[in-house]
Amino acid sequence: MASPETLVPSVLDEYGAATAVVLCDYLGLRHPNRHLYGPVADYPRRGGRMLRPSLCIATARAFGAPLQRAVRSAAALELFHNAFLVHDDVEDESEQRRGRPTLHALHGVPLAVNVGDSLVFLALRALLDNRPLLGTLLTLRVVEEAERMARESVEGQAIELGWRRDNALAVTDAQYLEMVLKKTCWYTAIWPCRVGALIASQGLLDLERFVRFGFFLGAAFQIRDDLLNLEGDQRRYGKELSGDLWEGKRTLMLILLLARATDAERDRLRGFLAAPRAARREADVVWLRQCMEAYGCLRHARLVAHAFAGAAQHECRALFGNLPASRDKQFIERLPRWVLSRA
Amino acid sequence: MASPETLVPSVLDEYGAATAVVLCDYLGLRHPNRHLYGPVADYPRRGGRMLRPSLCIATARAFGAPLQRAVRSAAALELFHNAFLVHDDVEDESEQRRGRPTLHALHGVPLAVNVGDSLVFLALRALLDNRPLLGTLLTLRVVEEAERMARESVEGQAIELGWRRDNALAVTDAQYLEMVLKKTCWYTAIWPCRVGALIASQGLLDLERFVRFGFFLGAAFQIRDDLLNLEGDQRRYGKELSGDLWEGKRTLMLILLLARATDAERDRLRGFLAAPRAARREADVVWLRQCMEAYGCLRHARLVAHAFAGAAQHECRALFGNLPASRDKQFIERLPRWVLSRA
Numbered sequence: 001m002a003s004p005e006t007l008v009p010s011v012l013d014e015y016g017a018a019t020a021v022v023l024c025d026y027l028g029l030r031h032p033n034r035h036l037y038g039p040v041a042d043y044p045r046r047g048g049r050m051l052r053p054s055l056c057i058a059t060a061r062a063f064g065a066p067l068q069r070a071v072r073s074a075a076a077l078e079l080f081h082n083a084f085l086v087h088d089d090v091e092d093e094s095e096q097r098r099g100r101p102t103l104h105a106l107h108g109v110p111l112a113v114n115v116g117d118s119l120v121f122l123a124l125r126a127l128l129d130n131r132p133l134l135g136t137l138l139t140l141r142v143v144e145e146a147e148r149m150a151r152e153s154v155e156g157q158a159i160e161l162g163w164r165r166d167n168a169l170a171v172t173d174a175q176y177l178e179m180v181l182k183k184t185c186w187y188t189a190i191w192p193c194r195v196g197a198l199i200a201s202q203g204l205l206d207l208e209r210f211v212r213f214g215f216f217l218g219a220a221f222q223i224r225d226d227l228l229n230l231e232g233d234q235r236r237y238g239k240e241l242s243g244d245l246w247e248g249k250r251t252l253m254l255i256l257l258l259a260r261a262t263d264a265e266r267d268r269l270r271g272f273l274a275a276p277r278a279a280r281r282e283a284d285v286v287w288l289r290q291c292m293e294a295y296g297c298l299r300h301a302r303l304v305a306h307a308f309a310g311a312a313q314h315e316c317r318a319l320f321g322n323l324p325a326s327r328d329k330q331f332i333e334r335l336p337r338w339v340l341s342r343a
Numbered sequence: 344m345a346s347p348e349t350l351v352p353s354v355l356d357e358y359g360a361a362t363a364v365v366l367c368d369y370l371g372l373r374h375p376n377r378h379l380y381g382p383v384a385d386y387p388r389r390g391g392r393m394l395r396p397s398l399c400i401a402t403a404r405a406f407g408a409p410l411q412r413a414v415r416s417a418a419a420l421e422l423f424h425n426a427f428l429v430h431d432d433v434e435d436e437s438e439q440r441r442g443r444p445t446l447h448a449l450h451g452v453p454l455a456v457n458v459g460d461s462l463v464f465l466a467l468r469a470l471l472d473n474r475p476l477l478g479t480l481l482t483l484r485v486v487e488e489a490e491r492m493a494r495e496s497v498e499g500q501a502i503e504l505g506w507r508r509d510n511a512l513a514v515t516d517a518q519y520l521e522m523v524l525k526k527t528c529w530y531t532a533i534w535p536c537r538v539g540a541l542i543a544s545q546g547l548l549d550l551e552r553f554v555r556f557g558f559f560l561g562a563a564f565q566i567r568d569d570l571l572n573l574e575g576d577q578r579r580y581g582k583e584l585s586g587d588l589w590e591g592k593r594t595l596m597l598i599l600l601l602a603r604a605t606d607a608e609r610d611r612l613r614g615f616l617a618a619p620r621a622a623r624r625e626a627d628v629v630w631l632r633q634c635m636e637a638y639g640c641l642r643h644a645r646l647v648a649h650a651f652a653g654a655a656q657h658e659c660r661a662l663f664g665n666l667p668a669s670r671d672k673q674f675i676e677r678l679p680r681w682v683l684s685r686a
Contacts, residue, residue, distance in 0.1 A: 035505035036498060087460060091453035110434035111508065113456055114500050117430060120463060121493040128487050136479050143486060144471050150464040155379060157457050162378035165451065 008338040011331040015057045015074070016050030018067060022075035025129075026122045039107055039115045040122070043082045046098035049342075052192050053078050055335065058328040059196025062320055063205070069133060070199050073142055076126035077195075080146070080187060083119035084153060086112055091161060092247050093277055134199065141203055142195055149191040156183025163250045167274050169266070171255050177219060179250075185218025213319055216312035221339045223305040226251040227298060230289065245285045248273045252304060253297040257288075260295040309336035351681040354674040358400045358417070359393030361410060365418035368472075369465045382450055382458045383465070386425045389441035392685075395535050396421050398678065401671040402539025405663055406548070412476060413542050416485055419469035420538075423489070423530060426462035427496060429455055434504060435590050436620055477542065484546055485538055492534040499526025506593045510617045512609070514598050520562060528561025556662055559655035564682045566648040569594040570641060573632065575686060588628045591616045595647060596640040600631075603638040652679035
């Protein structure tokens with residue numbers, strides 16, 4: 001068994017590799033159209049951490065199912081994830097993803113929107129391909145879970161896009177966390193656990209109990225991700241550093257700053273956030289970053305992320321504590337701490 | 344029974360109204376977010392002809408099923424249709440839809456992309472809601488049909504977007520028809536027939552036999568639609584007239600013109616099509632329209648549309664000829680001619 005430090009990365013490597021094999025069924029050149037299936041495979045081939053599929057497989061295994069029963073659903077989730085990334089990058093006007101230009105930067109918005117659509121339908125196809133292994137009913141139940149997850153995701157995305165469009169300056173912590181629950185936690189943590197448990201238990205487990213754990217884990221993940229955007233290692237992070245500031249993204253740090261800033265500073269902030277991205281200046285981004293530091297916004301966000309990770313560990317014991325000891329159980333228990341330490 | 348002239352419109356009205364009732368289940372204000380469920384309901388509320396859901400219901404009824412068994416799938420198809428419209432409008436930079444500004448013109452590209460995603464998942468939800476009525480297996484089979492249809496649609500869209508991106512000047516008739524088969528015919532005609540027959544026959548009918556009829560009907564529909572863009576009544580048509588010319592859309596008329604024009608004219612055309620939409624000039628659009636008239640491109644396209652409608656009528660007899668006489672059967676038989684006459 002791997003040491004505590006290497007267990008999470010080694011499980012991610014192993015389950016990620018198993019997922020990647022299944023992904024090949026959907027990302028091969030199925031149709032001689034370089035405007036679709038080439039770009040469709042681009043983001044997945046840039047290589048993610050495979051956190052989501054690994055959590056799905058580990059949950060299924062912790063509850064007693066073999067990897068093979070969960071790996072196609074895990075691959076479908078990775079396809080949904082990449083679909084969301086492609087459309088999110090268009091919607092956020094992001095420039096970089098996983099260390100390279102975003103898909104719309106390479107191919108234009110029209111092709112990128114269509115590629116995102118294609119990834120959604122490939123994900124659905126992967127779920128439908130579960131039928132020979134899982135049977136009709138369980139296959140349909142997993143598709144139902146996907147519909148719920150996708151609905152939460154687009155609702156969360158709409159909340160965040162609405163804040164930017166309205167130039168919202170009074171977002172509360174509770175509103176922020178509701179957005180994160182919908183936009184990040186459902187597909188990053190709640191769905192993987194629910195579907196892993198659903199497949200392993202043949203539908204007998206109550207899936208609602210995974211929502212709280214997934215929320216805590218997903219919130220820690222999102223806040224850490226936003227912190228990495230400000231202070232991470234550009235090469236490892238893969239997106240433009242401080243891109244969130246350029247995009248005016250309502251992160252926990254920005255929300256804190258808006259609450260703590262003086263009236264004069266808030267006025268300057270309002271002006272910055274009201275301007276189109278192209279009109280924002282480097283000096284303003286530097287000033288914004290300095291204000292966040294001065295008002296302790298990053299420090300506070302780090303504390304909140306730690307609190308969520310601790311709560312996730314606590315929930316984890318309630319959910320998985322009675323299961324037999326296993327590498328998968330250990331992996332899930334250690335995920336909250338890993339989420340905080342990843343660079 | 345309605346007279347021949349009014350039968351198609353009266354069936355469209357009746358089945359359209361039944362579909363609209365079910366659509367309300369998915370377009371109500373399910374979540375207090377005006378950036379999502381308001382815009383989500385916008386295109387559907389502008390009112391379409393309800394051709395696709397009506398064909399689905401009529402096919403189911405012609406094969407002996409009651410309306411209620413097919414109407415939720417018909418509503419799902421209308422949601423898919425609206426999802427495609429929202430994303431197509433973004434991808435084509437279209438300005439008008441059903442007589443009003445396009446969704447991205449009203450709310451910006453980011454919100455419009457997310458609204459299109461939401462409509463896809465609402466469509467999936469409607470299909471999953473078939474379970475109590477159709478049972479697990481048939482519900483899953485209809486979802487499988489939706490996956491196939493959506494795959495064909497995005498592949499067709501990729502072909503067309505690729506032509507614009509590459510400024511393709513040598514598109515052949517066969518390539519054009521393959522694109523139309525995928526982009527238009529699958530969701531406009533093939534899916535409605537397949538799913539209606541699937542539901543009515545509980546999966547016993549061979550669905551491949553509907554591909555040819557749907558292709559002929561859908562091709563007639565698409566060519567007629569492209570002709571209406573050039574010579575229709577703006578108010579009834581609902582999109583900007585000659586919008587296809589402004590967008591550089593590869594219609595049958597443009598493909599014919601590229602084949603028939605002199606070298607000098609083709610050079611001017613190449614320059615026009617290579618320019619971004621904003622750089623195209625009114626005078627060029629007028630010239631393009633005149634060239635199409637001069638070379639008989641519209642007249643030829645009308646003949647081709649008629650040929651496809653005739654072929655569809657022929658196929659229709661093979662598919663539905665042995666079924667008992669019914670208003671639904673008459674409706675389907677008259678659709679090809681109606682498609683040509685609609686304004």
